[in-house]
Amino acid sequence: MCEKNIDLMMEYMDGGLDDFEKMNLEKHIETCQVCAEDFKAYSDILQGFEEMEMVEAPEGFTSSVMEQVNELDLYSPAKVAENLKSKVIDSLIFAGFGLAAVVVFGGGALALFGGEILSLFYGAGMYGVAGFVAPVAEICATIVGNISNWASNLGEWSQETLVFYGVAFLAIFAVLVLLQINMTQKPKEAKASSRA
């Protein structure tokens, strides 16, 4: 019973009780010594909070923050333009990666399975959706066959061809990575020089 009244006391202190509930609680507190003591203890705590001094930030706080903000200067027109430029270059690099992936994988897929893809469209045109279902298993089998043929042909490539493709791939990858590193380091250098 009294445990429930403690929760009611909390509601009372937060202004969450209606008049009827308030009256009932006040009546109970008048007759129950345990609850009266609890109520006084909670009231003392709340009063203590009211009397507690408001903590103030140390002297010079604002000027110290503003000094750092002035050094950063992130939103001046020059800085905004610089950020925009680096974002555009980042986007171009990203788009370059995307395009390269489309060319490599898309081109590879076309070279390997171009015939099957065309026959799928042809089947769809000739027989509608139903025409799709029957040749699908056959086409899948052909695709798997093509992949295994391609994989086995890899072994027949000359060593020079393999080295050429390997070096070309690594060179393109290195150029893109260097570009990315260069772009991410620039802002850091700018920050360091502004601190100095």
Add this chain to the structure above:
Amino acid sequence: MKICYTNKTDFELTSMVAKGDHDAFGELVERYKNLVYSVVLRMISDKEEANDQAQEVFIKLYKNIDKYRDEFKFSTWVIRIATNHVIDFRRRNKNNVEASNLEDLEQDVAIHQPSAEEVYLAKEQTKSLADAVESLPDMYKLPIVLYHQQGMSYQEISDIVGVPISKIKNRLFRARKLLKEALANMQRGESYV
């Protein structure tokens, strides 16, 4: 013509900062420095460290000012960033023995056991409410400080801590009970338990 920043709303000031106006940010710092500092101090309990961390909170605010949307009150956003910053700060400082994540603390309902030195100091110091508040775990300390000292509503605290209002209410109730017990123990000259 000189701009009068004191008449501007928080949202107007944030827009001005995002356009490169540093004085507008100075006005925001003036408005919220005591709030941020007092909350950080309650969570760190070291004046010098609290000063450094409160300043870092404002630098974080500055860096992210263009992300502020007025769906929340600015003070709510500020305190959310401040509390997350303090939690990250504690995580970085491995020596800190207090639990570092508010949600991790969800299951932890016991007040931390103070060291012998803390008990001695507590006995020596005035048995004040501030000491008792300091002894509370963050999950209780933060709502009680925000509600009673900063006058925030259940809803605002819920937005800051990221838990439902019902939980905030329960934590407040539980915090008061813990404070009552801690004060009673301190009056009897015992540790906080």
